[in-house]
Amino acid sequence: MQNGQTKTGGDFKLILREFARDPFAVATVCPSSPFLARHLANSLDLASAKVVVELGPGTGALTEAVLPRLRPGTRFLAVERNPALCAAWKRRYPKFDIIEGNVANLQQICAEQGIENVDCVVSGLPWPSFDFDLQQQGLTGVQKVLGPGGQMATFGYHIGLLMPGSQRYFKLLAEYFSRVERLPWEWRNLPPAFITRCTK
Numbered sequence: 734m735q736n737g738q739t740k741t742g743g744d745f746k747l748i749l750r751e752f753a754r755d756p757f758a759v760a761t762v763c764p765s766s767p768f769l770a771r772h773l774a775n776s777l778d779l780a781s782a783k784v785v786v787e788l789g790p791g792t793g794a795l796t797e798a799v800l801p802r803l804r805p806g807t808r809f810l811a812v813e814r815n816p817a818l819c820a821a822w823k824r825r826y827p828k829f830d831i832i833e834g835n836v837a838n839l840q841q842i843c844a845e846q847g848i849e850n851v852d853c854v855v856s857g858l859p860w861p862s863f864d865f866d867l868q869q870q871g872l873t874g875v876q877k878v879l880g881p882g883g884q885m886a887t888f889g890y891h892i893g894l895l896m897p898g899s900q901r902y903f904k905l906l907a908e909y910f911s912r913v914e915r916l917p918w919e920w921r922n923l924p925p926a927f928i929t930r931c932t933k
């Protein structure tokens with residue numbers, strides 16, 4: 734483990750390389766820390782979930798905290814837009830499903846996978862750096878696939894709060910969800926991050 738950030742130097746290099754290629758979509762120079770991953774996984778009732786979807790899993794830093802919390806038989810699906818990250822995730826979790834796709838098409842992806850009601854969405858997506866259309870399409874998809882009382886947990890960085898898309902994004906969250914909670918900062922991450930939990 735390097736500085737508590739990642740299990741392998743390979744993950745670190747891959748994220749950095751993909752960040753250099755597509756900075757607004759990857760939006761981080763290293764995988765999330767195990768501390769942030771645990772914090773986020775513990776913010777959802779994963780143990781009771783029948784269907785869990787992870788958005789933007791990257792190299793799988795959050796996945797590592799999510800999978801051990803699932804009951805046997807829980808359906809898990811990851812959706813990742815970046816082909817190189819998608820392939821790296823599949824090498825790390827060969828028994829689990831990942832679709833190379835865009836969150837903008839989440840409803841269609843879930844329908845094609847035979848998924849109707851999702852209980853928990855784990856999001857590693859850089860929502861504030863998305864343009865308005867993608868924010869709207871992505872959040873519409875999440876809202877539509879979540880079952881009643883379903884929840885999404887997502888994280889953000891301080892720098893993200895300063896981006897022009899951030900205010901617009903938090904406004905949209907309030908429109909799409911009945912409850913939006915900001916959880917405490919996780920300082921043991923580079924950079925420090927906060928978690929937002931949204932309930933349908």
Ligand SMILES: C[S@@+](CC[C@H](N)C(=O)[O-])C[C@H]1O[C@@H](n2cnc3c(N)ncnc32)[C@H](O)[C@@H]1O
Nearest residue numbers: 758761764765789790791794814815835836857
């Ligand atoms: C900040 S990284 C988080 C990676 C990982 N979850 C972590 O915490 O270390 C954002 C991830 O979201 C993916 N992503 C960005 N835009 C996306 C989109 N429109 N649809 C699906 N995945 C997307 C990126 O390719 C990247 O893997």
